[in-house]
Amino acid sequence: MEISVTLLICVILPVFFIFLIRTSRFRRFRLPPGTYGLPFIGETLQLISAYKTENPEPFIDERVNRYGPIFTTHVFGEPTVFSADSETNRFILLNEGKLFDCSYPGSISNLLGKQSLLxxxxxxxxxxxxxxxxxxxxxxxxxxxxxxxxxxxxxxLDSWSDRIFLMEEAKKMTFEVTMKQLMSIDPGEWTESLRKEYGHVIEGFFTLPLPLFSTTYRRAIKARTKVAEALSLMVRDRRRERESGDEKKKDMLGAMLASGDNFSDELIIDFLLALLVGGFETTSTIMTLAVKFLTETPLALAQLKEEHDQIRAKKSDPDAAVEWCDYKSMEFTQCVVNETLRVANIIGGIFRRTRTDINIKGYTIPKGWKVFASFRAVHLDPNNYKDSRTFNPWRWQNTAEAPSPGNTYTPFGGGPRLCPGYELARVVLSVFLHRLVTRFSWVPAEEDKLVFFPTTRTKKRYPIIVQRRKT
Structure with a gap:
């Protein structure tokens, strides 16, 4: 019993003194209001569980109502300042590499790899x-x-049956498109096996990075190893092709191997792995939610169908390929894309770490602290958009209501880390909607309350019953 008490004291006292030191150091700062939650864990569990609810931004909503648009919390093991303020977010984006450094929770950084673009x-x-x-x-x-x-x-789409799970089909499509862009690989058993492992990797992003206590994170680490091994074989094969003079593929991997930078295999693998995650998970979520929002907004769906039927009517062959001029003529489609990106948020926000003490909006954020700039909170703020949580693509036809880029509308981030695939994501979504509405009609297969930002943990696959339209 005495040994147990002694051990307990040895554990508690150092933690208590560290807490006192930290508290005394930060007393001289006017920190944003907030709470640190439980010892060690902070409010991490509340943040993770919030994304399983139907509310689009419950964690931030509750704290903004209590503390204002800038507040302090403690998540993923560190004190963190959250911003739901558009001006503060823009300040963070534009000072990347000057006042802020990119910094993400261990669960994400460990799974993506140290050499990932993120x-x-x-x-x-x-x-x-x-x-x-x-x-x-x-x-x-x-x-x-x-x-x-x-x-x-x-x-x-040719392989669709009468009843499909849209989220799964969207993931399959976006993964295949991304594989083609990065490595010139067409769909097959290898890509399908790799895609399934990626699903496990992504599941680990929003868990505590503790393999001993989290089976989800442990499974994600194993899947990450398998993905890295598969990509490693691909990189080595392409290196050999290039050395023998057979390399003719014009893709991302080919450009990296052809550059004079002598990139290591480790860097290339981490780089490709992270790009596949970005192209696979985010775009497929946007595709699924676009269909959900359109299904719930019949007038928007009818106008979208009319636009795309007109494009098809100009072609002699009903299966003729979509051309660039077709894409550029999809005016209402771009309103649908803009509004889907605003409501669904392809990038919910970014984590950064302060390089120095930073004074902003009357507060001081200490050096070494993490900050989270929430784009989603700004997009859903009624002060920025009328009926902000209502899907309304027509708002983008009203120049008076359309936001100024980089201020209240940042679906792809901004600054030096603007998402490099932003145009590709828009094109993929537009072409998908074109093929979907000109070939199918559909209804939800069952009651499935798909949340605004569905994660792999929600298991919301959005089943629909489809029927082919007569040409």
Whole structure:
């Protein structure tokens, strides 16, 4: 009994003194209001559980109502300042690498890898971001990727039965498109096996990074190892092809191998792994929610169908490929895309770490603290958008209501870390909607309350009953 008490004291006292030291150090700062929650755990469990509810932003909503748009909490083992303020978010984005450094919870950084684009800094990040942008810009999509995007989407739609799980089908499509863009690989058993492992990796993002206590995180780590091994074999094969003079593929992997930077296999693998996550999970979620919102807004769906039927009517072949001029003529479609991105939020927010003490909005954020800029909270703020939580694509036809870019509308982030695949995501969603509404009609198969931001933990797959339209 005495030994147990002694051990308890040895554990508690150091923690207590560390807490006192931290408290005394931060007393001189005017920190944003808030609460740290439970010892060690903080409010991490509340944050994770919030994303399983039907409320689009319950964690931030509750604290904004109590403390205001900038508040302090403690998540993923660290004190963190959350911002639901558009001006503060813009300040954070524009001062990347100056006042703030990219920093994500261990569960995400461990699974993506130290050499992923999300975690790169300085000159290396600038180089790799530029390389990624060059393979997702308008000219590349128009001249090379559009034909594959349309082909792969049609191939998937051809396999649909009367009842499908839309989320799963969307993930399959986006994964295949991303694999083609990055490594010129067409769908097959290898890609399907890799996609299933990716599902396990993504499940681990919003868990505590403790393999001993979390079976989800432990499974994610194992899946990450399998994915890395598969990509490693691919990289080695492509290196051999290039050395023998057989390398002719014009894709992201080919560009990395052809550059004079001598990228290591580890860097290439982490880089590709993270890009596959970005192209696979986020875009498929947006595709699913676009269909959900349109289903619940019949007038918008009818106007969308009319626009795409007109595009089809101009073609002699009903199966003719979608061309760049078709994409550019989809005016109402872009309103639907904009509104889906606003309500659903392809990037919910970003984590950063302060490089120095920062004074903003009358508060001081200490050096070394984490901050989270919530884009979702800004998009859903009624002060920024009328009826902000209502899907209303027509708001984008009203120039008076349309927001200024980079201020209250940041679905792809901004600053030096603007999502390099933003244009590709818009094209994929537009082509998918075109093929969907011109070939099918559908109704929800059952009551399935799909949340605004469904994660893999929600198990919401959005089943629909589809019927092919007569041409």
């Amino acid at each position: 975690l790169m800094k300085g000159a290396l990040h600038k180089r790799m971001h530029s390389l990624t942008m060059s393979f997702g810009n308008s000219s590349i999509i128009r001249d090379h990727l559009l034909v594959d995007i349309d082909r792969l989407i049609r191939l998937n």
